[in-house]
Amino acid sequence: MSNKIVRKLAALTSIIFALVFLGMQFVPASTPQASATTGPHMAQVINPQVGAILDRSCQDCHSGRTTWPWYSRVAPVSWIVSRHVREGREVLDFTDWAHQPDLADEPMLICDAVSDGSMPLHDYTLIHRKAKLSKRDVDSICGWAAAASSPISLLQDSKLTK
Ligand code: HEC
Numbered sequence: 001m002s003n004k005i006v007r008k009l010a011a012l013t014s015i016i017f018a019l020v021f022l023g024m025q026f027v028p029a030s031t032p033q034a035s036a037t038t039g040p041h042m043a044q045v046i047n048p049q050v051g052a053i054l055d056r057s058c059q060d061c062h063s064g065r066t067t068w069p070w071y072s073r074v075a076p077v078s079w080i081v082s083r084h085v086r087e088g089r090e091v092l093d094f095t096d097w098a099h100q101p102d103l104a105d106e107p108m109l110i111c112d113a114v115s116d117g118s119m120p121l122h123d124y125t126l127i128h129r130k131a132k133l134s135k136r137d138v139d140s141i142c143g144w145a146a147a148a149s150s151p152i153s154l155l156q157d158s159k160l161t162k
Contacts, residue, residue: 111146
């Protein structure tokens with residue numbers, strides 16, 4: 001092929017890519033991307049130290065307090081991010097947590113998820129380096145979870161709520 005044809009093909013390819021990219025912007029993400037500054041801070045709901053870790057590393061996907069950076073509004077990233085947030089809130093939503101005291105198993109589920117490294121999601125910590133958990137963070141979370149699901153603390157919770 002002559003150089004001219006190669007250059008034309010390259011130009012055509014970039015135009016097609018640009019059009020597809022623009023077209024994608026018309027396909028909305030599935031979760032409304034409202035930045036909410038309302039809703040509880042976990043640091044105020046549970047033990048402040050552990051709450052602060054959950055606020056830092058988990059609230060974007062597991063609460064109504066999601067921060068949507070600019071790239072989270074650009075397709076196809078917007079589709080992925082909004083699916084993570086929707087599915088994350090479905091399984092665990094800190095906003096409900098503050099209102100609903102009967103969450104006896106959840107602290108242990110949280111401890112499991114951070115101990116085996118499945119949470120926070122790896123794609124997320126690639127970009128949000130500060131969300132990465134240290135060994136100490138994991139230990140604090142699991143210490144809190146063990147105390148929160150001990151029979152004595154469950155008894156105290158039920159006394160408080162009745
Ligand atoms: C980037 C979004 C995102 C972040 C950040 C995130 N999660 Fe998740 N989380 C999800 C999604 C999506 C699911 C459901 C699908 C799955 O399990 O992969 C989930 C599931 C869970 C579950 C259910 C059990 C399980 O392992 O599937 C727990 C518990 C959990 N997350 C805890 C946490 C905790 C604790 C943090 C912070 C240390 C955190 N998550 C941070 C998106 C996220």
